[in-house]
Amino acid sequence: MKNQKFTFTILLVMLIATQATLANPGGEGDADRDFTCGGSCHGDPGFNAQSSATITTVADSTAFAGTAYQFDVSISTSELSSTRLMGVFLLSSTNGNGDHPEENGWHIIQDSNGGSSNYVESVVPSDGTISLTWVLLAPDSPQSTQLMVEIHHGDSPNNLDRAYLGISHPHEIDVGPIPENLPGFATDWTAPASRVMGDTSPLLIQTQNSTSIEVLWMLEGESNAHSASIVTDGDDQWLVELPATMGDARLMYQVTTSNGDYDVQQPWLTIGTRAADFEGSLWGARLQSFASAFMIIAFMIAMQGMLQPNPRRDELDYTAEVEAAEAETASVQEPSIDAETPPPPPPGLKEDSGDQEYLERLIKYEEYPDLLWDPVEEEWVDDPNAGGVE
Amino acid sequence: MMFSITFHHLIVGLVTGMGTLCSLSGMLAYLSKFFVGGSRYRDYLDKVAYVSAIAVIPCLLLAVLSGTSASPNPGGDAMTYNKFLFSGLTLGFVVSMIIGRWRFGSSVWTDSKLGALQATCAAGILAGITVLGSIGGKMTLGESTMDILPFWPEFNESIVVGQWFGLALLILGIASMVISLKMGPKAERLAE
Numbered sequence: 386m387k388n389q390k391f392t393f394t395i396l397l398v399m400l401i402a403t404q405a406t407l408a409n410p411g412g413e414g415d416a417d418r419d420f421t422c423g424g425s426c427h428g429d430p431g432f433n434a435q436s437s438a439t440i441t442t443v444a445d446s447t448a449f450a451g452t453a454y455q456f457d458v459s460i461s462t463s464e465l466s467s468t469r470l471m472g473v474f475l476l477s478s479t480n481g482n483g484d485h486p487e488e489n490g491w492h493i494i495q496d497s498n499g500g501s502s503n504y505v506e507s508v509v510p511s512d513g514t515i516s517l518t519w520v521l522l523a524p525d526s527p528q529s530t531q532l533m534v535e536i537h538h539g540d541s542p543n544n545l546d547r548a549y550l551g552i553s554h555p556h557e558i559d560v561g562p563i564p565e566n567l568p569g570f571a572t573d574w575t576a577p578a579s580r581v582m583g584d585t586s587p588l589l590i591q592t593q594n595s596t597s598i599e600v601l602w603m604l605e606g607e608s609n610a611h612s613a614s615i616v617t618d619g620d621d622q623w624l625v626e627l628p629a630t631m632g633d634a635r636l637m638y639q640v641t642t643s644n645g646d647y648d649v650q651q652p653w654l655t656i657g658t659r660a661a662d663f664e665g666s667l668w669g670a671r672l673q674s675f676a677s678a679f680m681i682i683a684f685m686i687a688m689q690g691m692l693q694p695n696p697r698r699d700e701l702d703y704t705a706e707v708e709a710a711e712a713e714t715a716s717v718q719e720p721s722i723d724a725e726t727p728p729p730p731p732p733g734l735k736e737d738s739g740d741q742e743y744l745e746r747l748i749k750y751e752e753y754p755d756l757l758w759d760p761v762e763e764e765w766v767d768d769p770n771a772g773g774v775e
Numbered sequence: 776m777m778f779s780i781t782f783h784h785l786i787v788g789l790v791t792g793m794g795t796l797c798s799l800s801g802m803l804a805y806l807s808k809f810f811v812g813g814s815r816y817r818d819y820l821d822k823v824a825y826v827s828a829i830a831v832i833p834c835l836l837l838a839v840l841s842g843t844s845a846s847p848n849p850g851g852d853a854m855t856y857n858k859f860l861f862s863g864l865t866l867g868f869v870v871s872m873i874i875g876r877w878r879f880g881s882s883v884w885t886d887s888k889l890g891a892l893q894a895t896c897a898a899g900i901l902a903g904i905t906v907l908g909s910i911g912g913k914m915t916l917g918e919s920t921m922d923i924l925p926f927w928p929e930f931n932e933s934i935v936v937g938q939w940f941g942l943a944l945l946i947l948g949i950a951s952m953v954i955s956l957k958m959g960p961k962a963e964r965l966a967e
Contacts, residue, residue: 388815388816388819391816399795411913411916411917411918412917413917414917468918663851663852663853663856663933663935664935664937665850665851665852665853665856665933665935666850666851666938667843667849667850667851668850668938668941669850669935669936669937669938669941670849670850670855670856670859670860671850671859672938672941672942672944672945673859673860673863673935673936673941673944673945674839674859674860674862674863674866675863675945675948676863676941676944676945676947676948677860677863677864677867677948678863678864678866678867678870678948679867679945679948679949679951679952680867680944680947680948680951681864681867681868681870681871681899682867682870682871682874682948682952683948683951683952683954683955684951685867685868685871685874685875685892685896686871686874686952686955686956686959687951687955687959688892689874689875689878689879689889689892689962690955690959690960690962691960692888692889692892693879693886693888693889693960693962693963694886694965
């Protein structure tokens with residue numbers, strides 16, 4: 386019964402010790418996502434609530450087809466989780482799926498985190514306001530289209546474990562036809578998000594309808610722009626020399642595309658700095674993993690050998706043999722009750738001096754013919770000559 | 776790919792459960808000698824630790840294989856590389872605990888020095904599984920329960936020794952294990 390209680394208690398403690406599961410409180414990372422992604426996990430009315438955030442979009446209401454277009458968003462809220470993480474979607478419809486701007490002809494050159502995704506996650510500063518910028522290429526054909534921003538975030542405390550959703554008003558954009566031969570970025574070019582720390586290799590920029598470009602750069606937070614040196618690398622391909630960056634420095638650059646007829650100033654783009662690329666490989670990881678395992682095993686086996694009770698101690702331990710021998714000796718020396726052994730010699734008489742000295746001191750009395758008197762011990766003893774023992 | 780991810784989730788749950796059970800049972804088996812009446816439960820705890828440790832080995836290897844299939848770039852980034860390393864360390868502790876139990880018998884827990892060594896292996900298993908789970912949480916959820924510790928190491932960095940040096944370390948590890956087994960002191964089972 387006690388064992389059952391013990392087992393039950395152990396199982397109960399282990400069950401209680403399991404933690405409650407939340408979906409993805411740490412976010413899922415920047416990626417190309419439909420609103421359905423946010424909606425499927427958070428779409429159930431039992432799991433979400435309306436966000437109190439204020440979403441403001443700042444962008445032109447017109448764009449030229451196939452040219453760069455900057456879309457700025459400002460979000461303010463005081464209701465955030467302890468990580469202050471906010472997920473922001475740039476969408477081209479509210480259908481829930483098929484709403485990535487690429488589906489409507491837009492192409493993302495760069496998102497606010499330096500990548501090229503329509504969904505980004507950012508930590509909101511302590512003032513509760515965050516500003517994000519997407520640089521896109523407008524659709525190739527003239528049309529009237531719209532862009533909007535959807536957000537989701539948590540709250541602290543969030544007793545009901547709700548996800549808070551919010552969406553901006555649609556920003557209407559009239560994409561007009563471009564003048565013939567307008568220079569701009571190539572439709573398949575995407576701005577790189579980052580460079581390796583200390584990398585001085587030139588940045589490749591691909592354009593269209595351009596005969597020359599000019600690039601200005603500055604560190605993020607700086608106000609003075611510097612001109613970069615440029616080398617042509619074939620038609621509409623340019624190698625731009627930007628200074629190497631260290632730490633977490635981010636470089637901003639602005640390209641002006643020209644062809645003699647037009648000079649088009651493109652939006653500012655950003656390039657970050659990342660640590661050197663990881664040098665590990667699958668087989669390297671496997672080998673190192675098994676090497677670690679075998680080394681641990683070898684070390685533990687060696688420790689077991691060192692710490693085990695000394696086996697030689699048993700070989701050298703003769704306690705049992707000695708005790709057996711002592712017991713045997715004791716049994717041999719123990720006097721038998723029936724043995725007719727002479728009494729021990731009296732004190733003061735050495736055994737090796739023989740019986741002569743002892744017998745000489747004994748006195749014989751006529752009255753007792755079978756006995757002798759020992760004056761030292763003051764006792765009567767048998768007379769051996771009269772048939773006594775001694 | 777989807778099957779690998781699902782299977783990885785399944786097998787990781789088994790590894791975590793059995794590894795934790797094995798580790799806790801092992802540590803309790805060692806601690807039982809310090810409590811009055813602990814000997815009544817030691818036999819159960821010993822058997823649970825022994826059996827669950829044996830069960831962890833194939834599951835851990837399957838978890839590594841399924842994780843390799845499920846990851847788009849296994850070993851190509853610090854997070855997955857660290858998962859390989861800690862899987863190896865955990866496997867080492869599990870096998871060491873099994874070898875200790877196999878060589879010295881169920882009384883290994885009551886020996887003052889060997890029992891402490893077995894408990895150290897059990898603690899190593901628990902630590903390894905905790906770190907593996909924490910890295911997994913970072914990769915899938917973006918956070919882990921270990922984030923509350925201010926001294927928790929960054930999983931975005933790893934110790935990469937290179938493929939050939941890794942091979943040399945593997946050979947050295949196998950040789951060390953063989954030498955320890957063959958040339959070390961002969962183990963004798965402890966009296967029940």
